[in-house]
Amino acid sequence: MMTFGSLGGVTQPSIHTSSTPLALDTRSWGYAEDFVQPDELLREAREQAITLGLEPISNGSATALRFLAHLVQARAIVEVGTGTGVSGLALFEGMGTDGIITSIDPEPERQSAARAEFTKAGVRSNRFRLIAGNPLDVLPKLRDGAYDMVFINGDKLEYVEYVAQALRLLRHGGVVVLNNALWKNLVADPDNEDDETVIIREALAAVAETEEFTPLLLPVGDGLLAAIKA
Numbered sequence: 001m002m003t004f005g006s007l008g009g010v011t012q013p014s015i016h017t018s019s020t021p022l023a024l025d026t027r028s029w030g031y032a033e034d035f036v037q038p039d040e041l042l043r044e045a046r047e048q049a050i051t052l053g054l055e056p057i058s059n060g061s062a063t064a065l066r067f068l069a070h071l072v073q074a075r076a077i078v079e080v081g082t083g084t085g086v087s088g089l090a091l092f093e094g095m096g097t098d099g100i101i102t103s104i105d106p107e108p109e110r111q112s113a114a115r116a117e118f119t120k121a122g123v124r125s126n127r128f129r130l131i132a133g134n135p136l137d138v139l140p141k142l143r144d145g146a147y148d149m150v151f152i153n154g155d156k157l158e159y160v161e162y163v164a165q166a167l168r169l170l171r172h173g174g175v176v177v178l179n180n181a182l183w184k185n186l187v188a189d190p191d192n193e194d195d196e197t198v199i200i201r202e203a204l205a206a207v208a209e210t211e212e213f214t215p216l217l218l219p220v221g222d223g224l225l226a227a228i229k230a
């Protein structure tokens with residue numbers, strides 16, 4: 001059973017071993033990751049991203065994004081961290097055919113690769129707005145309460161600011177999703193105080209402590225924190 005405790009001023013889950021822990025090992029994790037097989041386009045896009053030295057979302061995370069976009073019947077999504085479009089493909093698969101993604105990334109070459117992936121997938125160009133820029137400059141210009149989903153996969157050091165922007169951007173019943181919420185197994189390691197790990201913990205705490213959010217931390221991929229805005 002898990003409860004929230006405090007570590008260095010940041011809310012942290014602590015594990016109580018008095019009850020029997022769930023024996024989820026890496027084999028089970030891998031089984032869950034591959035339970036829904038990626039289609040050909042998504043598989044190729046992931047391979048291409050990895051070849052380019054990026055860290056695209058995992059197959060399990062793509063499955064979760066597709067599921068969540070479908071669940072909230074997303075028609076308008078904001079994405080921080082376009083990369084080469086792997087997460088975008090998964091989000092498009094979960095959205096209706098009129099859904100639009102606004103995706104921000106400071107690297108226009110990566111966005112060109114994402115554009116090519118979306119086009120290959122048959123997504124019309126008026127369904128994606130790729131903005132080349134710093135997310136912290138762009139996000140404040142987007143409209144309050146106008147989005148069904150905000151997916152965060154940018155610079156870890158900016159995660160706390162992204163969460164604050166997501167709370168503003170989401171409509172009631174919208175969902176924020178943070179990738180890398182367990183950050184290479186470091187978030188759960190109380191001895192790790194790397195800048196990125198500390199900021200991710202702060203972002204998780206900010207979500208957990210915001211009354212308007214109902215959070216869920218999923219051990220899928222590198223960890224996905226999802227939270228519904230009341």
Ligand SMILES: C[S@@+](CC[C@H](N)C(=O)[O-])C[C@H]1O[C@@H](n2cnc3c(N)ncnc32)[C@H](O)[C@@H]1O
Pocket residue numbers: 049054055056057080081082083084085086087088104105106107110134135153154155158
């Ligand atoms: C892990 S990749 C995104 C992968 C993508 N979501 C996918 O699954 O295909 C992270 C992206 O965040 C971008 N990024 C966003 N905000 C950034 C910032 N403030 N500084 C540096 N990179 C940033 C990087 O350029 C990179 O493309």
